[in-house]
Amino acid sequence: MISYPNLKQGASIGVTAPSSGVEDDKHDLVKLACKRLNTKGYQTICGDTVWTEHKAKSAPAKKRADEFNEMIQNDQIDVIIPPWGGELLVEILEHIDFDKLRPKWILGYSDISILLLAVTLKTGIATAHGTNLIDLRGEYSDDTTAMWEKVLSTDAGESILQMSSELYQKQWQHNNASPCVYHLTEKTEWKIVAHEKVEVKGRLLGGCIDIIRHLIGTSFGDVANFRKQFINEEPILWYLENCELNTTDIRRTLVQMKLAGWFDHCSGIMFGRSDKNTPVENYTIEDVYQDLFDELQIPIIYDIDCGHVPPQITLINGAFAEVKVENGKGSILQKFI
Template sequence: MRYPEFLKEKGTVGFVAPSFGCAGEPYRTAFENALKKWKEMGYSVDLGPNCFEASGTGISNTPEKCAQELTGYYLSHKNDVLISCGGGELMCEILEHVDFDAIKQGAPKWFMGYSDNTNMTFLLTTICDTASIYGPCGCVFGMEPWHISVRDAVGLITGEKRMMGSYEKWEKEKLKDEEHPLLPYNCTEDFALKVYIPHKEIHGAGGIGSEDNFLTDATGRGESWGGDISMCKSSSAVMEGRLIGGCVDCLVNLTGTKFDKVKEFIDRYKEDGFIWFLEACDLNVFGIRRAMWQMEQAGWFRYVKGFLFGRPLCHGQEMMGLDQYEAVLSVARKYHVPVMMDIDLGHLPPMMPLVTGSMAKVTAKEGKLEIRMEYR
């Protein structure tokens, strides 16, 4: 795994728009304030030509121009790290024009973004063996004042921080809009971690589980696989492995395409095992379950050591007896590994920035979550 150099004092932060640009409000004002804040911290900025563009469909510009900007600025020596301006809808369409061979042969560089930017963070790691950061996009740095998660992202990209912890509250209803572009997160809901571990594991550790905690399928029968192992709710769990993942909407879209090199990737690092971190945007609970099934059938979950699932945008939804938890557990329980859900990740902020490709030890204890990352 290749780990890029961290952003140094007085370094240059590059910005590109392989997905949406910051053309309209509240994104333009937020991004302009973000640039101001980076400069106030002593950094220079290097803006790609698409940062304020909105001439594309679902992305800032044509797929060719977006790919040209992304490849060029990633390989450029004029910036030290690269941050995507924002998420979007059709970043997948630029991939056939991105020069992954040149990126793989060039010096590694930190790329940070989330949501639609999974198309870069995930492929940088699985195709180019290069670590990336699943974290906030450019305009997020414009909020006043910064949420601690934004400071965490800066700490991660500068190398000052390698441990992330859960935050006290999260945002259910955002207040940021065109007239209030710089408002911070409206964190009103208490963090409520859900932890599930194999039943045998609980009883083997001293019997802290109980029959009442068995997870059941829609028929009311406890599910098991390869034996009598079911899943129980727990207050604690630990898992270690290499972090991989992103936005499920994007990941399932890549499954089976020529950009799907996951099986080769997990074979290269199979001795480490994998912790899949996942979050969903537009998918409802059935969409999440279908996506989990598709990734499983593609062989992506071999050597899995655990699952982390962020709060989905459909948080709290139930359809025909299926909720967001069973949508994940329907597949995840088959692997007899810890599953942690409603973590700080994804489209209901705040989110913990994570290094895709890094080795991690994840600890859940007394309702809190801690992720320690190592670069090896």
């Protein structure tokens, strides 16, 4: 069985940096995000790792893990939201006390997704792939991003529906501050390989493909055991998003996932938008998706609201999802069962 945390009104939010911390000149962004959350009735508690960054990490691996372990076990903290992702979260996995994890939400994406997936695979505790703390600093959030609160407040046994966004952000404009943080200008269109419409169901698992591929072959990436122990061998519906890989590297990674058994009993695969899908010798990302479809003969959906091209839907690792896509529009119904 999957264990679903629950976000209560007035919850305490622990802010720790298990990957990258925040440089001095960006501390105001963290403080503003915390202020926004405090205004909404939450209490934010920032750990020491948030305020430091040196050699691509907030602190040595053991210190980052210790702070995370303390927050996840602390009864005074209800949910954990890192400031953002980074590069080297993988270093802390061996130092995390997985046997002592309390069922509380961890929310984030990018490098944080390796922690999210490892926690769900090893413990059966649902984790939340969605906005990071820094991007909650606006006066308000777009409708898609704002759903993080409703999703995390959904009771076990209940369901939550999210729709594809109307617009997405083509590029970051860090020097152009706005009440909504994101600058949404481009029309969203969810796409499907070889079909005009699709409906697919399964247990959600996924994250940033650059990062979670490093769980393959480790004790933290045992998908087969997860299916057996926690979801009664139900099919997996994968969601993946690309931060930095070119098309041939994505292809190599997907083949490795397939050979490792990650796509066994898979009902479908969804890919987030990316501006980094650089072709290699005219081998495009559409070619990658077509090759995957030809091999697996399962629904392949792409350009969904997930990842580094915001906004993004809040996707729950472990939740049972029903996804529908037609005419460029999509819906994801997540059931906390």
